[in-house]
Amino acid sequence: MKKCRQFEKQLVAYLHGELPEEQGRILQEHLNGCAACAAELEAHRQTVELLDAALVDAPAPATLSPWYAVQRRSRAYENGTGNFWFSPQLKGALAAGAIFALFIVLSGSVVVIKLLPQEAPAPVVVTFQAGDPDEPEVAVRAPIPVKRPVHSELPDRIDHDPDVDPVLADSGAVMPDRFLPDLSGSGAGLIGAAPVGGSDGLVRYERYAMTGLRNASAGHDTEQYNRIPENAFMMSMNNPLSTFSIDVDRAAYANVRRFLNENRMPPPDAVRIEEMINYFVYDYPEPEGDDPFSISLEVAECPWNAGHQLAMVGLQGVKVNTSDLPPNNLVFLLDVSGSMEEPDKLPLLKAGMNLLVDQLRPEDRVSIVVYAGAAGLVLEPTADRDRIVDAIEQLQAGGSTAGGEGIELAYKVARKSFIRNGNNRVILATDGDFNVGVSSDGELVRLIEGQRESGVYLTVLGFGSGNLKDSKLEQLADCGNGNYAYIDDILEARKTLITEMGGTLLTIAEDVKVQVEFNPSQVKAYRLIGYENRLLAQEDFNDDSKDAGELGAGHSVTALYELIPAGSSEKVPEADDLMYQKTQLVESDDLMTVKLRYKLPGADKSRLLVRSVEMSDLISDAPSRNFQFASEVAEFGLLLRNSEYRGNADYSRIIQRARSARGSDDEGYRAEFVRLVEKARLLKLREE
């Protein structure tokens, strides 16, 4: 039975002669003895033959056009529309104010672009005359009101506030996704297009957007990313304390990789630099003593800014053998809505789960909750491997998503089968749509926060492209005492669920917070690279009721600060001096002091660790491989984000340095990094 499943997947390829010879031979042998598979093959053969004949028979497509007719269209591009995004008029208009929304209406040869600057009281209307002189002028038309479509697979979750721009609200037209990358920076194109009535009475599309803007990166997707406002340089005199929560997520790197492998530059807000750095395994020392992690500190020259330094803070969680892991109570909460059907979603998830099932021990429990139209329990908590495999196999995508209900049910199952001192965890796998039931992000977050106290952790696995709600998934994991990973292929599934299973599935320290105090007599200013959505108020550091990130077994966390040394004449925007107090410097050679707070799993009170770094710790000639590699990943992130702090960051240098810092790289991830940088470099060249 299980054997047939394997063969069943090969039938279609076999039919098309695409199965390697050896596999074909084995399949043939199986077919000789298995009537069910043979019948299935016959059915597929009939289908393919019928379809082939039907395609031949199908009405011939529209008449062919001669080149000169196509050329008329072509001229229209070159004369005005083809590159109009970068025409002087538009650039001027772009510079005039932040673009809030942009509408294109095209009718015949007239392009109307409405620019709605954020602060302008009335929309600015720019009209282009696209230049085919043979065509008659057509009057400017207003967009025809279009009702927002209802679509189960690609829900148009557009949070548009009509109060902000009454013009758009009145038009009733479909609003652009507000999470799209901004026009001015990335060259991303179309934000919104409205169909207009053509003279033939048919509704037609604004067609130029299709060709001229194909490089529009994520512009047409409904993927959502939260804007990342980058951390600025802080004067250590006025703001000596930098406080943040650790983040062990790595989803952004896998997502960036997916974009680059699709030959697209990722939108800047998909690039969370800390997640890119933390994707890699660093060679930090194993923890000694009572603390479940070790701390490594290192300071050396900043590769992309001469005269600046980089300070690295590295944490290494204790490694735990898989056999020593406490018993698992895993509740898979699987999105089986229609959108999960694609090969890189549910089928990939099933393959990943099967890998995990192979690793399960007798004391582990697995249950499966699915959600689509309605949430349901498809597998009661069990340790029976065959039952688990069967349940996985029977999963099918279909229906829309009721995420909220599913989450509630999953936590309920987890609480019911709770294992004391075990790893009780809900593993949510989705492409990120929650459009039935609890639907507002805020409500969902509160729902998960409410479950946090139960001692059940949350792991979020993001799948697929085109509709990934990255922002929401990360937020869910953060507020549910959990982690978030993006699974783009089976290797990543293996890395997350098997190779780093301990890190993903076993928490060794909770609410891990870092606070760094900089010494103004040595450090003029500092900037934390990444961790923008992990910043904490300085008083939160000592407040044990404030939630922070969890560290998993074997996980490492790395943070980098860019430092401007005290002697530098560089200008840093700074606050006014305090009126009523004077800061007294303490004589010290210290550069900075790093303080860490964490709780052991289940504990209420935190523990404190303190380490300081002296000026003499500064390494000038040979920084460690860890340091070199982490800093090159950060540099790559700055370039991808097109960061204002990228300094002299340079693709070729990243490639060169990352190569030399590759080390043993058993799994090949660092070599892959080098390839991705090269890819980004070429894509960037092509763009320019």
Add this chain to the structure above:
Amino acid sequence: MIGQVSPSAEIRPDDQTMEEVMSQYQAALLRYATRVLNNADAAQDVVQDTFIRFHSNWSRITQRGLPVKGWLFRTAHNAAVDLIRKESRLRFLHERKGQEPEPPDPFDEERQREREERHALVMEHLEALRPKEREVLVLRLQEEMSYKEIAGVINRSEGYVGSLIHTATKKLTQSLRHAGVIS
């Protein structure tokens, strides 16, 4: 940025070359795009734009020795994908215009009619698949591309293509079986 290369600096193919390329590939591209988009007008637009892009990217394609057929299909694929993405927001292309079956013509030969009906039914089932599923089936059967060539067109791995064709065929088999077209 995209607009910085002045178009006049590029070498362009002459009209005769374009006519030749078009006569060789236009029909195939149209067949492909029509099936993927379920809409002849949109397919026409996609294919015309593909040739325009071919015209303006000529020097790059020839200098790098890129395969013309692969390039054209891939470009058409990209244009179709863009259109489908937009379509999923603004549902227009999908709304088929008055496709009620025509009244049977009593003068038509019975067998021919049956065949056509069956084929029309198969096409309906094909149209019910997802665009990317239709796409790989059409590339495979109509354009007779290998899995590898298809992977090049849609810019995904061969494994993905295999998996997609498998899923699509299985779905089609199931729905045709359900409709009683196959046993």
